Amino acid sequence: MQKFIEKFETGTKERARLEYEWKILQGTGNSARIEAAVEEIETAREKGYFPLMGERGGRYLVSAGEFIVGGAANCSYLLYQAGVTKVDALKYDLPFERFLNPFKKSEAELSLVPRPQETVEPTEENLLRLLIEKGVCPKRILRPKKIVTAEGEAQPVKDILHPTNGYLVYQEQLLHLLHRVGGYSYAEADLLRRELSKNRPVSFEKFSEGALAFGYREKDVRALEKYIYEEVGFLYPKAHLLALALG
Numbered sequence: 372m373q374k375f376i377e378k379f380e381t382g383t384k385e386r387a388r389l390e391y392e393w394k395i396l397q398g399t400g401n402s403a404r405i406e407a408a409v410e411e412i413e414t415a416r417e418k419g420y421f422p423l424m425g426e427r428g429g430r431y432l433v434s435a436g437e438f439i440v441g442g443a444a445n446c447s448y449l450l451y452q453a454g455v456t457k458v459d460a461l462k463y464d465l466p467f468e469r470f471l472n473p474f475k476k477s478e479a480e481l482s483l484v485p486r487p488q489e490t491v492e493p494t495e496e497n498l499l500r501l502l503i504e505k506g507v508c509p510k511r512i513l514r515p516k517k518i519v520t521a522e523g524e525a526q527p528v529k530d531i532l533h534p535t536n537g538y539l540v541y542q543e544q545l546l547h548l549l550h551r552v553g554g555y556s557y558a559e560a561d562l563l564r565r566e567l568s569k570n571r572p573v574s575f576e577k578f579s580e581g582a583l584a585f586g587y588r589e590k591d592v593r594a595l596e597k598y599i600y601e602e603v604g605f606l607y608p609k610a611h612l613l614a615l616a617l618g
Contacts, residue, residue: 372402396449439615440484441614442484444470446543465610465613497616519587543609567599570604
């Protein structure tokens with residue numbers, strides 16, 4: 372994978388992101404696993420098929436052109452540079468920790484999903500339309516919701532929720548909220564997201580302190596916390612949606 376990293380000069384944001392991802396992959400014991408997966412996908416594309424396991428353990432072949440990599444793997448800029456996914460995680464501001472959290476010694480998985488019959492330009496409007504078509508998100512997100520604002524120019528909540536009309540729709544938006552408002556690292560934010568999605572009690576003290584420091588009123592902070600609790604179970608991974616849009 373080093374060849375993809377060395378495409379960029381030291382000190383560039385691209386090189387920094389790639390080196391960061393590779394460090395996490397190595398630290399979690401997933402570097403060899405990802406290298407093997409990338410090699411398998413490259414070979415499959417050359418031969419035109421993927422070898423997959425059948426229901427009874429027998430191997431069978433499926434067309435490589437019929438499948439794309441889905442899920443949180445699209446949060447990896449390294450996989451984009453390797454040509455495994457069309458989703459530019461750096462361009463779309465997708466935190467790598469949503470794919471692989473350095474605090475969790477889990478295995479990195481590349482899931483294959485059917486290639487969509489049609490692709491669309493990945494604008495926010497088209498992505499929301501895809502969500503509605505999939506029956507994942509209620510149509511209310513097409514109507515603007517009042518966004519919590521703060522005093523002064525720094526309004527991270529408004530900036531993060533503005534693309535989705537003020538609604539919390541994507542898992543990545545929640546990570547950005549916890550990171551930019553509460554000062555959590557993205558790894559910490561992802562762990563907190565996981566706890567929230569399991570309806571486990573968590574402390575929002577750090578988030579509250581950060582929001583108040585930005586100038587948000589206490590009643591708005593409490594309302595935002597309540598809203599996060601209510602919506603976290605319905606959030607959708609934007610990385611996967613982008614993969615479907617781009618095909």
